[in-house]
Amino acid sequence: MSAFQILAFAVAAFAADAAAQAPAMANDTASGTGLPPPSEMQPVMDRQIFTHAISNQLEGRANGSNTEFRWEGQGWAGTDYDELWIKSEGTVSNGAVDDGQQQFLYGRAVTTYFDLQGGLRSDIDSRPTRNWAALGIQGLAPYFFDLEVTGFVSGEGHLAAKLEASYDLLLTQRLILQPQVELNVYSKADPARLVGSGFSDIDTGLRLRYELSRKFIPYMRLCWQRPRGRHLSRISPTTAQLAAAFARPHPRSRWSMWRPTRPWPRCQLVTQFQRRAISTPFWLQSRLTGCTPT
Amino acid sequence: MNPIVSPLALTRRRFLQGAAAAGVSTLLPWSLRDALAAPASVLSGTEFALAIEEVPLTINGRQASATGVNGQVPAPILSWREGDTVSLAVTNRLSEPSSIHWHGVRTPAPMDGVPGLSFRSIMPGETFVYRFLVKQSGTYWYHSHSMFQEQTGLYGAIVIQPRSGYAQAFDRDYVVLLSDWSFEQPETIVSNLKFQSDYYNYGQRTLGTFVEDAQRRGLAETVADRLEWGSMRMSPTDILDVSGATYTYLLNGQPPGANWTALFRPGERVRLRFINGSSMSIFDVRIDGLPMTVVQADGNDIVPVTVDAFRISAAETYDVIVQPGPDRAYTIFAQSEDRTGYARGTLAPRAGMDAPIPSMDPRPMRTMTDMGMGGMEHGSMSGMNMDPGSMPGTEHSSRPGMSHGSMPGMQMDHGRMAAMKASPEAKQLQGSVGVDNVAMLPTERLNRAGEGFPPGRRVLTYADLRALKPGNDPRPPSHEITLHLTGNMERFIWGFDGKKFSESGPIELKRGDRVRFVLINDTMMEHPIHLHGLWSELENGHGEYRPYKHTIKSSRARS
Numbered sequence: 001m002s003a004f005q006i007l008a009f010a011v012a013a014f015a016a017d018a019a020a021q022a023p024a025m026a027n028d029t030a031s032g033t034g035l036p037p038p039s040e041m042q043p044v045m046d047r048q049i050f051t052h053a054i055s056n057q058l059e060g061r062a063n064g065s066n067t068e069f070r071w072e073g074q075g076w077a078g079t080d081y082d083e084l085w086i087k088s089e090g091t092v093s094n095g096a097v098d099d100g101q102q103q104f105l106y107g108r109a110v111t112t113y114f115d116l117q118g119g120l121r122s123d124i125d126s127r128p129t130r131n132w133a134a135l136g137i138q139g140l141a142p143y144f145f146d147l148e149v150t151g152f153v154s155g156e157g158h159l160a161a162k163l164e165a166s167y168d169l170l171l172t173q174r175l176i177l178q179p180q181v182e183l184n185v186y187s188k189a190d191p192a193r194l195v196g197s198g199f200s201d202i203d204t205g206l207r208l209r210y211e212l213s214r215k216f217i218p219y220m221r222l223c224w225q226r227p228r229g230r231h232l233s234r235i236s237p238t239t240a241q242l243a244a245a246f247a248r249p250h251p252r253s254r255w256s257m258w259r260p261t262r263p264w265p266r267c268q269l270v271t272q273f274q275r276r277a278i279s280t281p282f283w284l285q286s287r288l289t290g291c292t293p294t
Numbered sequence: 295m296n297p298i299v300s301p302l303a304l305t306r307r308r309f310l311q312g313a314a315a316a317g318v319s320t321l322l323p324w325s326l327r328d329a330l331a332a333p334a335s336v337l338s339g340t341e342f343a344l345a346i347e348e349v350p351l352t353i354n355g356r357q358a359s360a361t362g363v364n365g366q367v368p369a370p371i372l373s374w375r376e377g378d379t380v381s382l383a384v385t386n387r388l389s390e391p392s393s394i395h396w397h398g399v400r401t402p403a404p405m406d407g408v409p410g411l412s413f414r415s416i417m418p419g420e421t422f423v424y425r426f427l428v429k430q431s432g433t434y435w436y437h438s439h440s441m442f443q444e445q446t447g448l449y450g451a452i453v454i455q456p457r458s459g460y461a462q463a464f465d466r467d468y469v470v471l472l473s474d475w476s477f478e479q480p481e482t483i484v485s486n487l488k489f490q491s492d493y494y495n496y497g498q499r500t501l502g503t504f505v506e507d508a509q510r511r512g513l514a515e516t517v518a519d520r521l522e523w524g525s526m527r528m529s530p531t532d533i534l535d536v537s538g539a540t541y542t543y544l545l546n547g548q549p550p551g552a553n554w555t556a557l558f559r560p561g562e563r564v565r566l567r568f569i570n571g572s573s574m575s576i577f578d579v580r581i582d583g584l585p586m587t588v589v590q591a592d593g594n595d596i597v598p599v600t601v602d603a604f605r606i607s608a609a610e611t612y613d614v615i616v617q618p619g620p621d622r623a624y625t626i627f628a629q630s631e632d633r634t635g636y637a638r639g640t641l642a643p644r645a646g647m648d649a650p651i652p653s654m655d656p657r658p659m660r661t662m663t664d665m666g667m668g669g670m671e672h673g674s675m676s677g678m679n680m681d682p683g684s685m686p687g688t689e690h691s692s693r694p695g696m697s698h699g700s701m702p703g704m705q706m707d708h709g710r711m712a713a714m715k716a717s718p719e720a721k722q723l724q725g726s727v728g729v730d731n732v733a734m735l736p737t738e739r740l741n742r743a744g745e746g747f748p749p750g751r752r753v754l755t756y757a758d759l760r761a762l763k764p765g766n767d768p769r770p771p772s773h774e775i776t777l778h779l780t781g782n783m784e785r786f787i788w789g790f791d792g793k794k795f796s797e798s799g800p801i802e803l804k805r806g807d808r809v810r811f812v813l814i815n816d817t818m819m820e821h822p823i824h825l826h827g828l829w830s831e832l833e834n835g836h837g838e839y840r841p842y843k844h845t846i847k848s849s850r851a852r853s
Contacts, residue, residue: 044795143524
């Protein structure tokens with residue numbers, strides 16, 4: 001094997017002799033040094049602001065007679081390094097909005113594949129609103145896993161964390177199988193929002209999507225959902241008993257409704273975890289892109 | 295389908311020495327269907343008036359608005375003579391600033407046409423007069439250097455007649471200007487790539503290819519291969535960022551179906567001036583049944599070399615002479631490097647003929663050598679020292695609007711790689727936002743044609759280019775500058791030494807300097823590098839017969 005040779009090429013700077021000619025410039029406002037005046041145009045336009053949005057989930061879910069509608073999307077605007085993000089997700093069931101989480105973040109590219117994001121999370125839906133400070137990372141992990149890990153702190157000092165991950169398995173160029181998971185962890189139960197302490201809820205699914213174009217992608221999704229209101233709490237199972245996920249809490253006596261009555265039996269947990277929902281295919285994933293050159 | 299007969303026709307007889315070149319331009323009729331896309335006319339003399347304006351364009355029946363000159367896309371062919379002083383009054387009739395850069399032509403810096411560097415731009419409604427002495431001859435081209443106007447049609451050929459005649463005789467010549475056209479707005483293309491860098495890549499590896507590979511190479515090796523690429527978060531199917539998924543490839547502004555035709559008389563020697571005027575495409579050109587003798591590269595004479603095919607990257611030019619023999623038609627076939635489309639024309643003795651269009655070759659794939667792990671297949675590895683000390687500079691690729699950057703460290707799971715020593719410079723680049731790979735083992739492979747060609751086909755390589763005359767400056771370089779070509783494919787950021795253009799300062803050279811530039815391409819894609827206003831002598835082993843090029847394709851993981 002030959003040693004590695006470095007290819008080089010020499011540059012002859014004969015263009016300098018071009019300065020010998022004194023051309024007439026129609027818009028020459030320079031003092032005669034030959035340097036161009038300040039220009040609004042850049043030789044290379046590499047500081048543009050781009051705006052993109054993606055709705056990752058826009059689906060109707062059916063589980064027997066229970067149906068609900070779920071959305072989850074993100075939008076961002078910015079340059080290569082700095083971006084402002086909006087993330088929103090929620091579920092509509094029985095006319096009420098549940099599991100609403102909206103985040104407003106500033107993101108900064110910190111490593112080759114990851115952004116650091118920080119900002120505000122507001123849980124806005126039909127239930128009481130909660131506000132959190134958010135800090136997390138988002139990017140592409142090795143082996144092409146899309147990863148989002150965010151930690152939250154509320155005004156009262158409660159902690160929460162959220163993990164979202166997914167992977168694209170290409171069956172063909174346009175038919176893609178995508179396992180995905182979202183799980184939420186909370187340090188303190190919040191019965192008014194059907195949130196349990198510890199490992200609160202998990203939404204995981206297997207999505208088969210068909211990319212009609214990169215921006216218009218119908219899909220079908222099979223999802224396992226640990227319904228909200230069920231939880232595994234290591235702290236105190238009895239105090240964390242919650243009503244069925246689809247029930248709407250009574251606005252005045254919500255605390256009384258959630259009063260613990262009996263410990264949560266294990267066999268019932270298993271059953272709940274296996275409850276499945278199938279998304280109907282008429283909901284679409286769409287992406288919008290736009291570009292505003294600076 | 296009525297083919298288009300070439301209206302270009304720089305039809306002339308030429309003699310080896312001293313014959314006066316009398317330019318006669320003929321415009322041959324073309325079919326009404328493409329009346330809106332008027333084929334290029336030829337302008338000659340020393341005074342030119344060019345008007346940049348919006349031009350309606352019809353490609354395959356679909357209408358669009360393009361950026362043209364004097365109502366034409368491609369822009370008119372400019373025919374100059376070496377030794378003349380040409381004066382080109384360029385009027386901008388667009389509603390945004392514009393410019394024209396004369397690619398490969400040595401002009402005074404203020405005449406070079408780069409907004410923000412050479413001059414302020416030609417503002418809407420303004421006329422700017424370029425005036426310079428033509429000190430060279432050959433085939434060149436010109437294009438806008440503003441925004442994305444080059445992508446939307448502002449490109450055209452320049453043919454400069456030599457003062458002392460041609461080194462090789464030929465009977466007629468044609469310009470073959472290859473380009474890429476998209477009905478999407480170029481701003482949208484860039485935005486799409488920023489959103490998803492493999493947006494236009496429909497040739498990715500799937501479950502199907504996994505099964506095929508496993509059948510061919512075994513499951514364990516296939517899994518190891520996928521894990522290796524996955525750990526680097528890179529794809530070996532990344533050939534061209536923008537592909538035939540959005541591009542229609544044009545030959546002299548005509549899609550393949552329009553069958554642009556060049557006429558010849560059997561037995562004549564025909565010179566084809568191939569220009570790659572595309573924005574983001576590399577073409578592999580061949581004429582089945584007709585070997586091509588390459589006689590000029592980037593406008594400079596080389597020792598003729600006969601090949602079956604050549605790879606031409608954006609901004610390069612190659613002049614070839616062919617001698618079609620019998621009374622038949624030949625297809626000029628220019629397939630994109632990722633095999634997602636082709637441009638096509640016909641060489642025929644009579645209008646209305648066509649030849650079979652070959653099917654495209656298999657799509658090439660990147661290898662670990664392209665990642666900068668070159669030489670691993672040979673089993674022995676010596677430590678690699680890369681020269682540090684590069685300075686980010688004003689040189690930018692011939693594609694305006696694309697900035698480059700990034701490479702992170704590579705994980706190697708081969709013990710042999712422990713012997714590798716990356717330079718401190720390279721280590722500094724790893725892990726930064728703009729860098730997703732650093733070539734640990736850049737290899738010089740000028741004598742390799744690249745992937746994607748079937749065995750047995752003679753393909754032009756850079757090592758084949760030998761200048762006809764020795765260079766006119768025998769001095770050795772006074773100093774050396776190393777530049778890393780870096781990029782982050784995922785974020786779609788590109789640059790030199792991990793920095794975008796807007797983040798780097800100029801490289802300062804003194805008039806009369808003679809500098810060796812070492813380009814180390816840390817990305818796994820080819821990048822044509824063009825230095826405005828300067829000739830680059832490519833050190834390809836031919837000593838003082840190094841070829842002069844204005845655009846050099848820096849291949850992946852090579853230096």
